[in-house]
Amino acid sequence: MKRVRVRYAPSPTGHLHIGNARTALFNYLFAKHYDGDFVLRIEDTDIERNVEGGEESQLYYMHWLGIDPDESPQHPGAYGPYRQMERLDIYKKHTDWLIEHGFAYKCYCTSQELDEDYQKQVDAGHASTRYNRKCLHLSKKQREENDQQQLPYTVRIRVPENETYAFEDMIRGEVSFDSKDIGDWVLVKANGIPTYNYAVVIDDYLMAITHVFRGEEHLSNTPKQLMLYRMFGWEEPKFAHMTLIVNEQRKKLSKRDNSIMQYMSQYKELGYLPQAMFNFMALLGWSPESEQEIFSHDELIRVFDEKRLSKSPSMFDKQKLTWVNNRYIKELPLSEVVALCKPFLEKDFDISERSDDWIEKLISLFHDQLSYGHQITELARLFFDAPAQLEDDAKEALAWETTPLIAKSFIEHLPLDWSVENLKLTMDAVKNETKIKGKPLFMGLRAALTGQCHGPDLMSTVYLLGKEEVRRRLENI
Ligand code: GLU
Numbered sequence: 001m002k003r004v005r006v007r008y009a010p011s012p013t014g015h016l017h018i019g020n021a022r023t024a025l026f027n028y029l030f031a032k033h034y035d036g037d038f039v040l041r042i043e044d045t046d047i048e049r050n051v052e053g054g055e056e057s058q059l060y061y062m063h064w065l066g067i068d069p070d071e072s073p074q075h076p077g078a079y080g081p082y083r084q085m086e087r088l089d090i091y092k093k094h095t096d097w098l099i100e101h102g103f104a105y106k107c108y109c110t111s112q113e114l115d116e117d118y119q120k121q122v123d124a125g126h127a128s129t130r131y132n133r134k135c136l137h138l139s140k141k142q143r144e145e146n147d148q149q150q151l152p153y154t155v156r157i158r159v160p161e162n163e164t165y166a167f168e169d170m171i172r173g174e175v176s177f178d179s180k181d182i183g184d185w186v187l188v189k190a191n192g193i194p195t196y197n198y199a200v201v202i203d204d205y206l207m208a209i210t211h212v213f214r215g216e217e218h219l220s221n222t223p224k225q226l227m228l229y230r231m232f233g234w235e236e237p238k239f240a241h242m243t244l245i246v247n248e249q250r251k252k253l254s255k256r257d258n259s260i261m262q263y264m265s266q267y268k269e270l271g272y273l274p275q276a277m278f279n280f281m282a283l284l285g286w287s288p289e290s291e292q293e294i295f296s297h298d299e300l301i302r303v304f305d306e307k308r309l310s311k312s313p314s315m316f317d318k319q320k321l322t323w324v325n326n327r328y329i330k331e332l333p334l335s336e337v338v339a340l341c342k343p344f345l346e347k348d349f350d351i352s353e354r355s356d357d358w359i360e361k362l363i364s365l366f367h368d369q370l371s372y373g374h375q376i377t378e379l380a381r382l383f384f385d386a387p388a389q390l391e392d393d394a395k396e397a398l399a400w401e402t403t404p405l406i407a408k409s410f411i412e413h414l415p416l417d418w419s420v421e422n423l424k425l426t427m428d429a430v431k432n433e434t435k436i437k438g439k440p441l442f443m444g445l446r447a448a449l450t451g452q453c454h455g456p457d458l459m460s461t462v463y464l465l466g467k468e469e470v471r472r473r474l475e476n477i
Helices: 018-033 054-065 088-100 111-123 140-148 196-206 216-232 264-269 274-282 297-303 318-331 334-348 356-369 375-379 392-399 402-412 420-434 438-450 458-465 467-476
Strands: 005-008 037-040 104-107 154-157 164-169 173-178 186-188 211-215 238-242
Touching (some): 005 211, 018 037, 018 054, 018 297, 054 264, 088 104, 088 154, 088 186, 088 196, 154 216, 164 216, 173 216, 196 216, 211 216, 216 238, 264 274, 274 318, 334 356, 356 458, 392 402, 392 438, 402 420, 402 467, 438 467, 458 467
Parallel strands (some): 005 037
Antiparallel strands (some): 154 186, 164 173
């Protein structure tokens, strides 16, 4: 079998999006599973859409996720250059060959002419419009004249008549398209830069790509690419078009959908763990044979099986996202959770006076609950700000006639020596003095201190609030 080589080929138009990250991930898993090569190629031919730093950003977030390419512009292998804009001379050679062999021709039509013709076809009720082939029929002399006048031109492919382009998609099975549905499309734009469908074929072939995993939005591009493979007499790679990612309403994820965070940068910023995101994304459109859902990086490489890529859209399940991330944080040693969370506390609150021990104890209170680092600021807010608005059940608990009695007694028995052990003794003393116990005691005290009826361990909460703050909050009610 040929050495497996796959590629992830982003346009450097922005940060790494969840859909692209998943494409990169499945290519990577497939390559690594078969001990093959994972290539990063930058498709930067749409020069107006490229953004400054787009390429670095892609690489940065891929690296963050643990998806490092074997070959890339930064680490070229034997198949470079790895940026399309550095390959223009390669495309040019192939374009000349195509023109020479009658597979492609220069088109001198202006955009105004093309627009007018398009409008004519629309007015005539044509369902699908296409180029009218005016320039295919130019005489040799006319062409020479045009070139002499240096008229700008595009290069169009001459789409073969009565051809069928069928291929065996690794996910969808047999897919087929007719050439009659495709007009003579542009290979090279007037600025000399190739279009995506053209450059991708030259590159995939010259880079010895064996398998192409990409989003299903590229399915309809595949016949255009196949016709080029046939013209050049090249063997095409195997294609796998992955299904869409949809939201919980089963709608295709749109970049404007704010209900789902879609960029890896956002996850990183909020303190999600890259290894958890790697795991979560692997389950977006792929499933293992077993029920297991938590897999390490290497395990995923081992169990990845392209035959188990899903044929139906994969739902972005936010609950699963939370669950998977929580599972990973739970497994981390406390010191790492502290390192993850502390910067978020520092940013949102003044912790300059707090000891490391206090911060560690605070974070450990929520360790099992966390799904991402920034969540700590929400969970731990009660330690920094007195409760601003009360939940309904807390309002109720505060209205109990027993609650002020508990507060008063608790203040009177505050231990001199501040420790969880001594606070338990304080609770005993309050219980003895007020004869209040059970839910009214515990919930009353918690509501008075935190404005909530539920939360982390009560005695640890009291301890971490500190004596002065406890006194202040209890006196307040
Ligand atoms: N540059 C294309 C994209 O970002 C690559 C498509 C392909 O994998 O062929 O969608």
